[in-house]
Amino acid sequence: MESGASFIAQAAGMALALVLVLGLAWLCLAALKRLQIGRLPAGASAAKVIGSVALGPRERVVTLRWHGRDYLLGVTPAAIEVIDQREAVAEPPTTTAA
Secondary structure, eight states: OOHHHHHHHHHHHHHHHHHEEEHHHHHHHHHHHHHHHHHHHHHOOOEEEEEEEEOOSSSSEEEEEETTTEEEEOOOOSEEEEEEEOOOOOOOOOOOOO
């Protein structure tokens, strides 16, 4: 009889600990969302994809602009390789056909 009561006490303690850990995780996530930690502040430069060309079903070449530099990247399921990098050039004006 004593082992049954011990098991119930252990299970209740474990359930209470689980509820406390999940509650603490929820509070931390709510605080992070409220503070918006991890987001770029207004005016900060983020990486911008300029173009992308598929070379195969899972391989691509991507042009990326970040902090005033253009990067040519080779992207495969196994790796991302920098092929070339240079100073960013001004983008040509966009024209629309009438």
